[in-house]
Amino acid sequence: MKTYTASIIVSLRRAILDVQGKAVENALHSLHMQGMANVRIGKHIELDVLAPDIDTARSTVEEACAKLLANPVMEDVRIDIAEKAVGASA
Amino acid sequence: MKIGVVTFPGSNCNADAEFGATITGNTAVRLWHKDTALPSGLDAVILPGGFSYGDYLRTGAIARFSPIMQSVIAFANDGGIVFGICNGFQILCESGLLPGALIRNEGLSFVCKDVYLRVERTDSPFTRALTVGSVLRIPIAHGEGRFTAPADVINEIEGNNQVLYRYATSDGSIVAEANPNGSINNIAGITNARGNVMGMMPHPERASDPLLGSTDGVSVFASLALELSSR
Numbered sequence: 001m002k003t004y005t006a007s008i009i010v011s012l013r014r015a016i017l018d019v020q021g022k023a024v025e026n027a028l029h030s031l032h033m034q035g036m037a038n039v040r041i042g043k044h045i046e047l048d049v050l051a052p053d054i055d056t057a058r059s060t061v062e063e064a065c066a067k068l069l070a071n072p073v074m075e076d077v078r079i080d081i082a083e084k085a086v087g088a089s090a
Numbered sequence: 091m092k093i094g095v096v097t098f099p100g101s102n103c104n105a106d107a108e109f110g111a112t113i114t115g116n117t118a119v120r121l122w123h124k125d126t127a128l129p130s131g132l133d134a135v136i137l138p139g140g141f142s143y144g145d146y147l148r149t150g151a152i153a154r155f156s157p158i159m160q161s162v163i164a165f166a167n168d169g170g171i172v173f174g175i176c177n178g179f180q181i182l183c184e185s186g187l188l189p190g191a192l193i194r195n196e197g198l199s200f201v202c203k204d205v206y207l208r209v210e211r212t213d214s215p216f217t218r219a220l221t222v223g224s225v226l227r228i229p230i231a232h233g234e235g236r237f238t239a240p241a242d243v244i245n246e247i248e249g250n251n252q253v254l255y256r257y258a259t260s261d262g263s264i265v266a267e268a269n270p271n272g273s274i275n276n277i278a279g280i281t282n283a284r285g286n287v288m289g290m291m292p293h294p295e296r297a298s299d300p301l302l303g304s305t306d307g308v309s310v311f312a313s314l315a316l317e318l319s320s321r
Contacts, residue, residue, distance in 0.1 A: 012193070016238055019272075044156055068155070071184065073191040074238060086318050 001050050003084040004057035010070045010077050011042030045069055048084060057081055091133040091318040093120045096162070098153045103139035103295060104308060107175060110295035111136060114115035124155040133318045134171035135162050136202065136296035137178030139231070139293060145194055147235045149192060150180035159185060172287045173314065175211060175270040176232055179279075179289030185202035187286075187287045188280060190239035192232075196272025205270050205277050207292060208258035209249070214281055216288040217254050219309045225262045226255075226306040228292040230270060230278075235291040237280075243275055255279035255290055 012018045018040050025039040047064075051057035058081050070077045093111040095118055097104040108118035123142075128135070143152035153159065159181070166172045169290060182188040204227050209220045213297050215271040222224075239247065240298060247253060256276040259268045269276045271291075279290030294307030 014239075015240070017196070017272075019194060019198055023198060068151065069147070071151070071191055072195055073183070073189075073240070073243075086209065 001052055004049050004051055004054060004081050006047050006049060006061045007044050007079055007080040007085045008045040008047070008058070008061065008065060008069060009042055010045065010065075010075050011077050013074055016074055054083065056060060091315065092119050092129070092131055092249070093117070093134045093213065093314070093318075094119045094128060094132050094195040095136045095138055096121045096143035096158055097124060097138070098123045098140065098156060099141035100142045100144055103175065103177075106295040107136045107138035109298045110298050110307065110311045111314075112233055113116060113193065113298055114311045116315055116318065122156075123153070123158050125158045126161065128158075128165055129160045131164075132170075133315060133321070134173065135165060135243060137162070137172070137174040137181050138295075139155050139176030139178060142161070142181065144236065150177060150182075150184040151227060153177075153181045153292050156182040163187060166282075166287050167288050169284070171317065173216060174287075174289040175293055175295065176230075176235075176291055179291055180234065183288045187242050188282055188289050189252075190232050190237055190280070191278075192291070193236050193238055194234050195232070195236050195270070200231070201235070201270050202229070202231040203270070204229045204297075205278075206260050206262075206268065206291060207255040208260050208262045208264065210256060211251050214254055214285055215314060216281065216290065216310060217313050218282055218316045219273065225258060225260060226294075226297075226309070227260075228294055228297045229302050229304075230292045231296075232271070232291055235271040236289075237277040239274065247277075247280060248275065250283050252280045253277055254288060255292070312317055
């Protein structure tokens with residue numbers, strides 16, 4: 001078994017108006033920040049998972065996302081997964 | 091009739107919901123989130139408002155996995171009457187007992203005020219004592235009450251007449267100005283396709299005594315009582 005670290009980004013589905021993102025976008029514009037648009041605010045979840053290989057680790061994390069970490073009715077998820085570097089702190 | 095009211099860590103309308111359940115002559119039974127079974131002979135379950143589990147992750151997301159919810163889900167799937175108010179509505183959506191989801195209000199603020207609701211159907215256990223088109227004045231108090239769902243799900247909800255209450259003006263017009271949170275189609279309360287589960291963001295229990303400024307919420311509990319006595 002190996003330890004994998006998953007980095008999960010949860011954001012509102014594109015079809016849903018992200019009012020928080022919109023408010024931040026307006027604030028950026030009021031700061032005269034040029035050329036910034038489509039601000040989306042989401043959540044970042046990090047976790048370690050013990051699995052025999054990376055594919056199993058990924059499917060375990062996908063299941064966790066589908067059941068609890070995200071709500072597919074309103075959210076999309078993006079999962080990055082990699083073997084935890086040796087010597088990395090717990 | 092016995093109506094169970096669940097208390098989760100962070101529930102804050104459980105006592106009010108118990109009061110609402112009893113004003114129509116029913117008995118309220120206190121249920122605890124760690125209970126694994128519902129008491130025998132229970133006729134309905136209310137999931138009250140509040141901030142269960144601190145609204146961590148998403149509103150209602152953790153409560154959905156509490157021990158009692160497994161029994162509540164089985165009770166609902168068996169045809170039992172389940173009524174979610176505010177956070178209870180959010181829990182029902184997270185549980186999959188109701189379609190859609192409740193997300194951050196369009197205006198980003200927590201909104202606590204009286205709103206007007208138009209009654210859309212009266213053939214439901216939750217609206218039996220009302221008349222179609224009548225308008226109720228009931229308070230809301232939420233930060234995540236914007237009802238949303240993919241377009242095909244909204245079409246299904248509307249096609250099946252699952253909307254029981256919509257945000258309206260005092261004369262019953264469904265307009266954007268009467269929508270306090272940006273809910274699609276001014277949806278304030280829906281039922282499942284089968285009709286035995288209902289969730290609404292407004293708080294009828296907070297409008298159930300003259301001292302509270304409105305008694306319009308009584309008719310919601312009276313509907314429930316009427317349904318239970320006819321079963």
